[in-house]
Amino acid sequence: MRLSGILLMAAIALWLTLVAFGNLTDYGSNLVFVQHVLAMDSIFPDASIHYRAIHSPLLQHVAYALIIGTESVAAMLCWIGAWHMWRARRAPASTFRRAKRVAIYGLTAGLLLWLGGFMAIGGEWFGMWMSSQWNGLESAFRFVVVLLLALVCLGQRDDELDAP
Numbered sequence: 001m002r003l004s005g006i007l008l009m010a011a012i013a014l015w016l017t018l019v020a021f022g023n024l025t026d027y028g029s030n031l032v033f034v035q036h037v038l039a040m041d042s043i044f045p046d047a048s049i050h051y052r053a054i055h056s057p058l059l060q061h062v063a064y065a066l067i068i069g070t071e072s073v074a075a076m077l078c079w080i081g082a083w084h085m086w087r088a089r090r091a092p093a094s095t096f097r098r099a100k101r102v103a104i105y106g107l108t109a110g111l112l113l114w115l116g117g118f119m120a121i122g123g124e125w126f127g128m129w130m131s132s133q134w135n136g137l138e139s140a141f142r143f144v145v146v147l148l149l150a151l152v153c154l155g156q157r158d159d160e161l162d163a164p
Contacts, residue, residue: 002096002158006085008150009103013078015146016110020071023064034064036134037122043130052125070113077106093158100154107151114143 023030036042038060040053054060081103088099118140122128128135 001156002085002089005100005154006082006089008153009078009082009085009106012110012146012150013075013082013106016071016075016078016106020068020075023068023071027064031061031064033134033136034067035060036131037126037128037136038063040126042132042134043127047127047130049125049127052127067113067117070109070117074106074109074113077102077109079106081106096158104151104154107147107154110147111144111151114140114147119144 035057038054040047040050043050054063081100084099084102085096088096091099118128118136123137123140129137
C-alpha cells in the first residue's frame with residue numbers, strides 16, 4: 001500500500017507539472033480561456049451577473065499568473081511529498097504518516113485551485129457554466145475527483161510493516 005501511495009503521488013505530481021508546463025509554454029492559448037471566462041463574454045446575454053466581469057488585461061494576466069503559480073506549487077509539493085514518502089517507505093507507521101504531510105499540502109493546493117478557483121469562482125461567480133465554448137467545469141471536476149480520491153487514499157491509516 002505504501003508503494004501504491006508513493007506511485008500515486010508521483011503520477012499526480014507529474015500530471016500537475018505537465019499542466020503547469022503547458023500553461024507556461026502555451027501561455028497565449030490558455031490565457032484566451034481565462035480572458036473569456038473573466039470577461040464573461042460568452043455567458044447568457046440576459047444574465048444579470050455581467051457586472052462581475054473583469055475586462056482589464058492586467059488583472060486577467062494576474063489571475064492567470066496566480067493559476068499557473070498555484071499549479072506549480074501544488075506540483076512541487078506533490079513531488080516533495082512523494083520523495084518524503086519514498087524515503088520513509090520502510091519506516092514505522094508514525095514516521096510514514098508524517099512523511100505524507102507535504103503531499104497532502106500539494107493535493108490540498110490543487111483542490112483549492114480546481115474546486116475553489118475553477119468550479120466556485122470561475123463556474124459560479126463568473127458564470128462559466130453558462131458558456132458553451134469557454135466552460136472548464138468538466139475538466140475542473142476531473143481534477144477535483146482525482147485529487148480528492150488521492151487525498152482520501154493518503155489519509156488512510158497505515159499499519160506497521162510486517163517483520164522480515
